[in-house]
Amino acid sequence: MSWVDISRRWHDTGVTNCRLCGKLIPRRLWVVEVEGEEVGFCSTDCERLYRDYWLPKYGHGDRNLRE
Amino acid sequence: MDSVSLHVLHNALANSAAEMALVMMKTSYSTIFNEGLDFSTVLLDRDGNLIAEKNYTPSMMGAIPHTVRWTIEEFGLDYFKPGDIVVHNDPYRGNCHIPEHMMMKPIFYRGEIVGFAGNIGHVAEVGGMAPGSFASDARDVYQEGLRLPPVKLMQGGEYNQDVWRIILTNHRTPRNTWGDFHAMIGSLNVGERRMQQVIDRYGLDYVREGTRELMDYSERRLRAEIAELPDGEYFHEMWVEDDGVTDRPFPVRVTVVVRGDEVIADFTGSSPQVRGPMNTTFVVVASAVYNAVFCVADPAMAIPRNSGCYRPIKFVAPPGSVVNVQHPGPSVGGNTDTQPKIIDLLLAAFAQAVPERIAAASGGSSSNFLFGGIHPETGQYYSNYHFDGMGTGGTIRKDGNDGEITRHSNCRNTPIEVFEGRYPFRTLDYRLAADSGGPGRHRGGLGLTRTLEVTAPEITLSTLFDRAKIAPWGLFGGSPGGLSTLRIKRAGHDSFQTFPEAFGTISPTKFTNVVLRQGDIVTYTTPGGGGFGPPRERDVEAVVDDVRSGWVSPEAARREYGVAVTRRGRAVVLDEDETRRLREGVS
Numbered sequence: 001m002s003w004v005d006i007s008r009r010w011h012d013t014g015v016t017n018c019r020l021c022g023k024l025i026p027r028r029l030w031v032v033e034v035e036g037e038e039v040g041f042c043s044t045d046c047e048r049l050y051r052d053y054w055l056p057k058y059g060h061g062d063r064n065l066r067e
Numbered sequence: 068m069d070s071v072s073l074h075v076l077h078n079a080l081a082n083s084a085a086e087m088a089l090v091m092m093k094t095s096y097s098t099i100f101n102e103g104l105d106f107s108t109v110l111l112d113r114d115g116n117l118i119a120e121k122n123y124t125p126s127m128m129g130a131i132p133h134t135v136r137w138t139i140e141e142f143g144l145d146y147f148k149p150g151d152i153v154v155h156n157d158p159y160r161g162n163c164h165i166p167e168h169m170m171m172k173p174i175f176y177r178g179e180i181v182g183f184a185g186n187i188g189h190v191a192e193v194g195g196m197a198p199g200s201f202a203s204d205a206r207d208v209y210q211e212g213l214r215l216p217p218v219k220l221m222q223g224g225e226y227n228q229d230v231w232r233i234i235l236t237n238h239r240t241p242r243n244t245w246g247d248f249h250a251m252i253g254s255l256n257v258g259e260r261r262m263q264q265v266i267d268r269y270g271l272d273y274v275r276e277g278t279r280e281l282m283d284y285s286e287r288r289l290r291a292e293i294a295e296l297p298d299g300e301y302f303h304e305m306w307v308e309d310d311g312v313t314d315r316p317f318p319v320r321v322t323v324v325v326r327g328d329e330v331i332a333d334f335t336g337s338s339p340q341v342r343g344p345m346n347t348t349f350v351v352v353a354s355a356v357y358n359a360v361f362c363v364a365d366p367a368m369a370i371p372r373n374s375g376c377y378r379p380i381k382f383v384a385p386p387g388s389v390v391n392v393q394h395p396g397p398s399v400g401g402n403t404d405t406q407p408k409i410i411d412l413l414l415a416a417f418a419q420a421v422p423e424r425i426a427a428a429s430g431g432s433s434s435n436f437l438f439g440g441i442h443p444e445t446g447q448y449y450s451n452y453h454f455d456g457m458g459t460g461g462t463i464r465k466d467g468n469d470g471e472i473t474r475h476s477n478c479r480n481t482p483i484e485v486f487e488g489r490y491p492f493r494t495l496d497y498r499l500a501a502d503s504g505g506p507g508r509h510r511g512g513l514g515l516t517r518t519l520e521v522t523a524p525e526i527t528l529s530t531l532f533d534r535a536k537i538a539p540w541g542l543f544g545g546s547p548g549g550l551s552t553l554r555i556k557r558a559g560h561d562s563f564q565t566f567p568e569a570f571g572t573i574s575p576t577k578f579t580n581v582v583l584r585q586g587d588i589v590t591y592t593t594p595g596g597g598g599f600g601p602p603r604e605r606d607v608e609a610v611v612d613d614v615r616s617g618w619v620s621p622e623a624a625r626r627e628y629g630v631a632v633t634r635r636g637r638a639v640v641l642d643e644d645e646t647r648r649l650r651e652g653v654s
Contacts, residue, residue, distance in 0.1 A: 013216070015159055015394075022349055022384035022391040023133070024160060026141035049381055053324070053331060 001032040001047075004040075018042035020050045035060045068273075068280050076269065076277040077371050080119035083261035084108050087186065087254040088121035094253055096246025097191040098489060099452050102481040106188035107131070108254055110262055111171075113180050115139050116374035118278045126163055126406055126475040127187040129354025132374050134161035134169050135185055138217045144180055147173035150224030152252060155217040156193070158208065158348045159394050164402040165211040166193050166200050166452070168248075170220065172255040174262050176271060184258030186251050190244060192439070192450040194237040196579060199437025199452045200399070203311040203531035203577035205344045207395040213237040221252065239439060240450050282375030289376040290328035292364035296420055300324050303416035304336075307389075307405060308536040310343030311577040316537065317341055319389060319409060323416040332356040332413060333383040334390045343577075344531075346392035347401035347409065352384050355406050358475060359413035363424050400577075403433035403454070404533040407473040411460070411539070418542060423463050427505065427597030428539035430457025430514055432551055433473050434593045435531040438583075443491060443523045451490055455591075456480060458504050458512030458548055460539065461599030467512030468596075469499050469618075491523035500549065500592045502620050505538075506627035507545030507598020508605050513618055514549055514593035521558075521587045528583050532576035534594040545598030546627065551576055551591070558586030602627045603650055607641065615639045625649065 006016055006029055016025045019039050029040040032047055037060070041047045068076075087108035095101045107127040110119040115136030122128050137160060138153060147153075155161075156168045171185040193200040195212035205211050213234065219227050234248075235241035266274050304320040317338035324331040332352075340346045347355075360380050361368070370376055384391040390409070392398045408431040418425040434457065439450030456470035472478040483494045496518035505511035530553060538547035553576045554563040565575045572578035583589070610630040613619035621639075624630045631645035 013394075017386040017391070017393075021382045022386045023382075024137055024349065026137045026160075028140070045381075049331070053326075053333075054383070058335070 001030070004029045004031045016040065018046050020046040020054055068277055073277060073281055073284065076274065077119070077281055079265050080110055080262070080278070081121070083258060083265065084110055084119045084121040086261060087184065087258040088123060090254040090257050091186065091188065091250045095250035097243045098481050098485060099189055099191045100247055100250060102485055103454070103478045105476065105478050106186060108186045108258065110258055111135055111183040111185055112278055113144065113182055115183065116282060118182070118281065118373050120372055122372060124476050124478065125358050126351060126354040126402060127167065128372065129357045130161060130163050130350035131169060131185055131187055132377065133350050133353065135171050135183055137161045138171065141217065147180060148223055149173070149175045150221060151219055152221035152255060153217050154220040155215050157214055157216050158392065158398050160216060161350050163187070163348060163351050163354070164399045165195070165208065165214060166190050166399065167402070168251070170251045170255060172259055174259045176263055176266050181266065181271060182262055184255040184262065186254050188247060188251055189452070190247055191452045192238050192240045192243060194239065197437060197529040198239055198439025198450040198527050199529060201435050201437045201452060201529060201531055202579045203344060203400060203529060203574070204579055205397040205399065206312060206342060208397055209395065211344065211397050211399050220248070239448055281371060282373050285371050285373050285375035286378045288370045289364060290379050293325065293330055293379055294328040296325045296364070298325050298327065299420060301416040301419045303412055305408060305412045306537060307345055307408060308533065309574065309577070310341035310345045311400060311531065311574065312343035313341070314573065317389060319405070319412060321412055321416055323413060325420065329379050329381060330360055331381045331383065334388065335383055335385060337385070338389045340387055340389050340392050340396045344397035344400040345405050346389050346396050346398045347405050348398050349384055349391045351402050351406050352390040352409060353382060355409040355475065356380060356382060356413060359410050359417065362414065363417050363421060366424065400435070400531045400533070403435055403473070403476070404431070404531060406475045407431045407433075410474055415540070415542070422543065425542065426462045426467065427460030427507065427511060427542040427545050427599045428548065429459040429467070429474055429596050430534060430548060430594035431473070431539055432457060432533040432594055433476065434551065434591065436591070437529040438490070438526050440523060440526045449490065453481065453486070454478065455515050455517060455593050457514050457593040458596035460542070460548070460596040461505070461507045461509035461511050461545055463599060464509070466509045467504065469513040470515045471512065491521065491526065492519040493522050494518070495520055495588065496590070499618060500595065501617055502623045503549030503592065503595030504618065505541045505546045505548035505596060505598035506602035506623070507541055508600030508602065510598045510602070510605065510613070511539065511541070511545070511548040511596030514595040516590065516592045518588060518590040521583045521585055524585050526583045528581045528589070529579040530576060532591065532593070535576040539594055539597045541597035542599050544601035546602060548595035548597045549592070551594050553589070553591040556588040558584055563590065603629045607646060611639060611641050
């Protein structure tokens, strides 16, 4: 687990969102491994919530976020 | 730090934010600022934490700490120099919707950034496909107006003229933008000066320590209030009637999770983002959640509002859903018309846990009425964003409020004298709408009816009214509030028509760029609030008073409340025997 700087060219207008809360992450992403996949969060707090709220309720996977 | 010292510091900062707001009100050009008060002002620490506010518009208060913090994180503190002012309105980077512009100014003290002054204001005209920049059938953000990422409007205290020229060239009423932007800049300058004076007086270390303690105090207080709520998961869903482009309703779903001293608002299962502008941005849904939690946990507003009291509140707002729109989805109506309903949705979920603290649904629409054209008296292009009040929901203790601007905005109405002085409409009628409050033991507040006659050769009109098909819900046996309506009587015609009948619009209340002519008369009614508790349990005298006041018709008194009244001249007289029979179900 580590903080990772998002590398984006100045003319790239895309954004990155937190895997749990959906918040914009402008610069630094908290990256952890969950079930073999690297997952990015806006904060360690969101990682905690992902593990103790989201995973028990929905299981791992982006699909659930969108349904 | 002792509590008295903390209180003094809090008031010094909060009054600085209040003075910033006065500057905005007194020096702006457009009615949406100086009459409507559709803005908010704040002071923040150097990390972007909210330390003081003048809360005119709660939706902005939820947004601004996110917006400022993201901007600091995106550019770094070194980006900001003395005299700089950054503006932005990008809905995907922390703004509520395209018209709302956030400005922030770094506050330096002895060469070091110690905080920021910030404000958000709804700029009345920012270009796009419709005058007033509120296109209810916009299909993407580019139709909604000029979108600005964070850019320096002022650089070292000097105009960044390239940026100003781009903005003023793309707004239909650049003089208003010029005036309102300067009101915002003046407000930031006052905030900067006042914070420097507070530091002069108390010292930088004292202010830093004090603001940190204030935030911790607010967090502790809110956590203690949340801990009093019953733990559990409370689900509720609602349907929004359409998105302005398609005629299909869409769901918004929330599970409110109370766990100890934290609340999670989980919107998983809500609709994917919709085609039209009823999507909300992340900060709008965050504001709605803060708003609802504060209503439930701190209704007396006893806890100082700062970033500390946001800490116990968590979200799950899936990107690409209707509660977290992604590029290029439009969102102008999500702020004004989906947001109030999301607040009501959360409150309805909380009603399972603390029914005694919850109101039935409010009208849930800002009744957005936008127009523009060439003013016949000045020859100048004008444009205006106008909104109106609606009814709020009844509660366990009292009826809902009448004609109140939506709970996410707290704005004021524009007086008729100002409205007519600025714009080519004559107001024929402006009153509370009878029978629009949802019947209940405590009825919903009333919506408003306004009737306007066009006095210019031509006006281009756009509207975004919601709640024209799906009424605001009642609670615990209360009945729904009244719907929005919007009609027109063309010059020379005898009767009113709907806009689909008169102009072929798809929606009766969401359309853009309809051309009105002199003598046309437009009339609309805004939605009422839902009722609380069974209507037949309403106090009989209260119903008679409602009939006397013209708020409930004799027919509705009989039908909904089981109260029979007769009119004798101007007097309203209760028929006690008939009422007893009606209430006993022997009609």
